[in-house]
Amino acid sequence: MPIAQLISPQALKDRQEQPGLIILDCRFALEDPDYGRCSYAEGHIEGAQYADLERHLSGPVSKGVTGRHPLPDAQTLLEQLRVWGINQDSDVVLYDDGPGAFAARAWWLLMWLGKRDGVFILDGGLKAWHAAGFPLSIDAVSRPRGTFNGTPDDRLLISTDQLLMRLGSPQLTLIDARAQARFRGEVEPIDPVAGHIPGAQCAAFGENLDSNGCFLPAEQLKQRFAEQLGDRSPEQLVAYCGSGVTACHNLFALALAGYPLGKLYPGSWSEWITDPQREIATGA
Numbered sequence: 360m361p362i363a364q365l366i367s368p369q370a371l372k373d374r375q376e377q378p379g380l381i382i383l384d385c386r387f388a389l390e391d392p393d394y395g396r397c398s399y400a401e402g403h404i405e406g407a408q409y410a411d412l413e414r415h416l417s418g419p420v421s422k423g424v425t426g427r428h429p430l431p432d433a434q435t436l437l438e439q440l441r442v443w444g445i446n447q448d449s450d451v452v453l454y455d456d457g458p459g460a461f462a463a464r465a466w467w468l469l470m471w472l473g474k475r476d477g478v479f480i481l482d483g484g485l486k487a488w489h490a491a492g493f494p495l496s497i498d499a500v501s502r503p504r505g506t507f508n509g510t511p512d513d514r515l516l517i518s519t520d521q522l523l524m525r526l527g528s529p530q531l532t533l534i535d536a537r538a539q540a541r542f543r544g545e546v547e548p549i550d551p552v553a554g555h556i557p558g559a560q561c562a563a564f565g566e567n568l569d570s571n572g573c574f575l576p577a578e579q580l581k582q583r584f585a586e587q588l589g590d591r592s593p594e595q596l597v598a599y600c601g602s603g604v605t606a607c608h609n610l611f612a613l614a615l616a617g618y619p620l621g622k623l624y625p626g627s628w629s630e631w632i633t634d635p636q637r638e639i640a641t642g643a
Contacts, residue, residue: 362470363614365574366452366479368491374450375406381444381451381502382407385416385461386485389549395461402495404454404488408443408502412604415439416464426630427549427602428464433511436468444502450477457486457572460564460605467607467623471516473509480611483573490571517597517622519630523637525597526558532591532621534562536600536609537628544641549601552632554639556599560587561643564600564608580616596621603627 366374374380384407386395392413399409410416415436417428431439445451451469453462462480469478481488517525525531535555540546542561547553555561566583569575575583588596593613598606603625614620631637 360476361614361617362475362478362620363466363611364479365482365615367482368488368493371404371452371481371488372491372493375404377450379444379446379449380406381449381505383410383443383451383453383465384408385410385412385453385455385465387412387455387461395455400497402497404485405494405496405498406500407454408500410443410453410465412461412464416461416468423633424630425633426626426628428604428625428629430471430516430603430625431468433472437472437507437509440469440472440474440507441505443505445474445505445507447474447507448477449505449507450479452479452481454481454484454488457484458565458568458608459484459572459574459611460608463607463611464604466611467515470620471511472507473512474507483571486572515620515622517624519624519626519637522556522597522624526556528595530591530595531558532588532593532596533559534587534596534598534606534609535559535628536562536564536598536605538563538565541601543643544639550629550632552639554641556628556631557638557640559599559640562587562609564605564612567608567612574612574615577616580612581618584613584616584618593618593621597624598622599624599627599631601627602629
């Protein structure tokens with residue numbers, strides 16, 4: 360079974376009564392940290408529980424050391440997964456407003472902890488759910504405590520020091536999920552320094568989607584990433600972004616296209632720039 364799986368609004372609607380189905384609402388807005396939680400309270404897909412990027416899907420920030428969204432402690436996250444009712448064999452559906460970046464972060468964390476079967480992203484997110492004419496609920500959700508137990512697979516990660524050692528390697532494919540203008544250093548609305556890690560290629564995560572906000576067909580995604588991989592091994596690919604969130608969208612899209620899971624640089628640009636000695640690049 361592929362590790363990256365999509366589910367359509369109709370398919371989710373048909374399965375909403377499935378015993379043991381776990382649905383997580385991952386909506387979030389960087390500019391308004393309360394947006395997702397408030398939106399969930401105003402209406403969510405029936406049966407969904409709220410997964411907050413900063414409270415659940417990230418760990419504490421250490422100013423000047425980590426990026427903006429460090430990985431959560433593995434044991435803390437495992438406990439939260441059990442609170443949500445997740446078992447080893449649970450089917451889990453993840454959604455956000457539509458682009459899928461926050462849902463993809465949750466997907467990647469589940470992969471990291473070893474939950475690689477039965478995890479789906481709602482294709483097109485809540486926007487597609489609305490377009491299909493399906494209702495929302497304001498009811499509180501409670502699930503029996505789950506028993507999921509996993510072990511973090513740190514082969515899926517690369518640290519700043521490890522990346523520094525690999526920079527300049529002819530085998531390294533380093534892709535940046537931020538938009539072109541941020542990659543080139545022309546604008547930087549979030550972090551104090553503009554630019555990108557030397558040797559990186561821009562692979563803006565929004566280009567994984569069609570005009571309706573749904574993922575492109577696997578063959579188109581494969582072609583998109585083949586151009587960036589060239590003749591290098593996909594196992595040597597490293598994905599980053601501003602803080603380790605939208606990079607997960609690229610890793611999900613790569614997996615949809617049939618590539619093996621590359622590595623995530625969780626600290627991403629916001630950690631890279633904490634040390635002024637690290638080189639930065641601008642332009643294309």
